[in-house]
Amino acid sequence: MDVGEDQSYTFKEVYDAVFPVLYKVVYHIIREKTIAEDLCQEAFIRYYNKRIPLPSINESRYWLIRVAKNLAFNYRKRKVRETNAVDKLKQEGVKVQPDTQDNILKEETITVVKKAVDNLPVKYRTVLILKEYGELNYKEIAKILHISENNVKIRIYRARVLLEKKLNRDDLHVF
Amino acid sequence: MLQSDNLIKKIFVVVSLFLFHNLVYGVDINDALKYLEENSLNIKTITRVVDEQGLTIWNANMSKITISGKSVKVKLQGVNILVITDITPYIRYDNTILLVSQGEVWIGSSESDEMNHYSTIKSLPVSMGESALFFPLGVIKAVDRKIYNIELEIQVNPNNRDSGE
């Protein structure tokens, strides 16, 4: 949803436009719903308190995603020292509906995929989350991370290659 | 016939140098340089000599491409003075710039045989495209006689080819 260059826009407009993607990105970095809410709130508070306003909603979006991503990774770093990451995933748990074989396999796939994504090196994980969950294009990801579009392309490719290796080690139901 | 032979030779030399450069240094260097170029900053300075009325009697423009943390030096030489200004831009994650200005002034009088050396360091947060002024000699206070002063206007912009969003 491209909102273009605006001269004046309200805080609520930015919030409505950016919150969905922000929450998705943060959640997929830390995988805790309540904390994800807190970190998104923190990012918006910092945005509200910024002295120098940004020129457009898009620039605000990039700024907010950048800040929220850093908050999320910092949180994860602190948390990983405290608890075992794999245990956390099991607790987080996806509700397994006791019906079709397909559903059970799908849930298992999701857990394995989440674990595989979690274990990617940070720079590959970041671009992958921004692309597949944040649904941002290469240009937007480049602006958020302050890297070139070419670099984004390379990292996404390498992330996929690494994931493919991890996922194909296990027997998985491929959709 | 001889002229076109020479031209062809020149083109051949240029092309093979280019290829050689690429071969020797490889794609890696070019990729790295291209990446740096995409993240580089353009520092523009306008040096002005201003009189006590505030009128500009002389100015010089300079523009240099650098990266965050790499300084640009402006050297100004006069009859009795040498001003060296070292400007370093630091880009922050919210795209604002911390500008650090280090000034050295070697100054003497054409009459005496003494020379002084002054040094200063100042930092200032600015936005992209916002102008900052550096006065290495300070600002003129007395306006009852003819005095000249030096001011440096500094502006930092991202080094993008496409100015659009």
Add this chain to the structure above:
Amino acid sequence: MCFDGQTLSAFLDNELESSKYLIVKEHLQSCSDCQKTIDLLQSVSSQVKLANNQVESFTKETVWTRLSHSTSPGRGLDFWHRAFIISPTLMISLSFLFIAILGASLFFSIFNDSSSFPFSNNADLSFESEKYPLEIPVDNVEKVLAYFNIHDEPLEFYMQLPGPSDFVIQGEPLFLKKTDYVAER
């Protein structure tokens, strides 16, 4: 002529220029190797997307409510209102104290560098890039570093100032925003 993995990955994401996109698309019709790569990348991408969660609009509303409370100006008014009811003397003496501190720092700032305003944020003047470094993609670190070392030149600009008069030190060097300087004059 086959394409490298990055190009195919970008093709999948619809990030290729239209001319290149068409070339790759046509090539895929006759190349099973490239098609296989695309299928593999597509499969990874789909699996990753499976774990996508829908943002409940209810979460969005919850966080917005919390935000409005912490940022609304009404909250500030409430504070003063309460303080006045509880203890007017406390509020008055706090105000005097505040004015005294403000006055004192203004007084001292006259003797110091006139460019430092009371309550200036010193965090503004520090910088570390370690959190947000430039991340340069290279395969051979040693080679690139050696190249940079050889080619690292100082960026300098040299200019001669007009004569004949001598320049004189006017006072403390000054570094400020142009808008601030113009306002002062």
